[in-house]
Amino acid sequence: METRVIILLSIVIVVFIINRLYVRADEKRKIALKDKKTLSDKEIISMFEDPLTGEKAKVSETQNNYKYSDEISDDGVFYDKHRRTSEYVLNKYYYEDGDLEREFILIKNHLLDNGFKFKLFTDSELDFLEETITFSSFEKWHCSNSYHKNQLSVFIASIKAKSNNSRYSSRTENYSIVFWIKDFNFFGHYCFFKKPIVQNIIDVFIDEEKEVIKEYQTEIIKKSHQENAIKDYFKTINFENDLEIEIINSNIIIRITNVASYENLIKLFDSIKNSEGK
Known part of the structure; x- marks a missing residue:
């Protein structure tokens, strides 16, 4: 009898001790949670x-x-x-208006709203871009935010200019919006750069018919007999931005040299869509 009483008392004491330890641990946990910082x-x-x-x-x-x-x-x-x-x-x-993060989001939203999908470029596509005059002219460049719809790609290029290249040395460039149009019916290789103001004044006395793209200097790498196709395509393109254009066989690369912004994207975007729809 005495043995049973001792066993029962021992069980009661053990349960009591365990319960007190649990209660104390729970109280400490609640206090610790109250002391934790709440972030906004x-x-x-x-x-x-x-x-x-x-x-x-x-x-x-x-x-x-x-x-x-x-x-x-x-x-x-x-x-x-x-x-x-x-x-x-x-x-x-x-x-904040003009903030780079906000501009990138506005650009992204606009492209998604117009049926574009985000997709990274393939290695072969990047290799092609690397070999173009547009991007081989820079010391470094990186592609991001690449969106695609049918034969049109739009992306952001983070670029660093070559200091030994007089064409770019005076520019402080960071991010550029680039349009890449594929499947253009053309065979040849041309580059176009915005002419200096002085050159435009001189050209007043030159027959405009000799210009492939008005107010843009032409650099011919591979001559083509399809220059009228270029004139026809760019007839409706919006040139409010300063552009650098490279046409290499079936590809057109247009880089906006102005600051990368939603506003500058819009200036060119609709006119390219309209030209694509011709």
């Missing part, structure tokens, strides 16, 4: 997104120890090259 949406976003590279991380995957607002979903606040960024997120977190 803005702080969390600034820590885990890189709009320029497109790298994306979900708050739910990286912020296990922090509270955050459920006002918008994880996918909504991060830069996703494949998805449109909402006006709400754009105006709340990218509200």
Whole structure:
């Protein structure tokens, strides 16, 4: 009898001790949670997104120890090259006009709205671009934000000019918007550069019919008898931006030398669509 009583008392004491330890641990856990810092949406976003590279991380995957607002979903606040960024997120977190991140988002949204899809260039496509005069003229260049629809590709080129090339040495360039039109019915290799103002004054006395593209200097690498095809294609192109153009056989590469911005994209975008539809 005494043995049973001792066993029962021992069990009660063990259960009591375990229960007290659990309660104390639970209280400590609750106190620790109260002491944790609560980050704002803005702080969390600034820590885990890189709009320029497109790298994306979900708050739910990286912020296990922090509270955050459920006002918008994880996918909504991060830069996703494949998805449109909402006006709400754009105006709340990218509200500074002219800011490069905002301009890239506006460009992305416009291309997605017009049926373009994000896709990286293949190695063979990059090799082709590397061999063009447009990009071999630079010391370094990198392609990002490449969107494609049918035979038209639009991308952002991050470029660094060659200091020993007088054509580019006076320019401070960073990002350029580039249009790549494929399947152009042409055989030859031409480059076109915006003429200096002085040259345009001199050309007033020259027959304009000799110009392939008005107010643009022509550099012929491989002569073609299809120059009228160039004149016809660029007849409706908007030249409000300063452009550098290279036509190499069935490819047209147009680089906007003005600052990379949504406004400058729009100036050229619609006229290229219209020319493509002819």
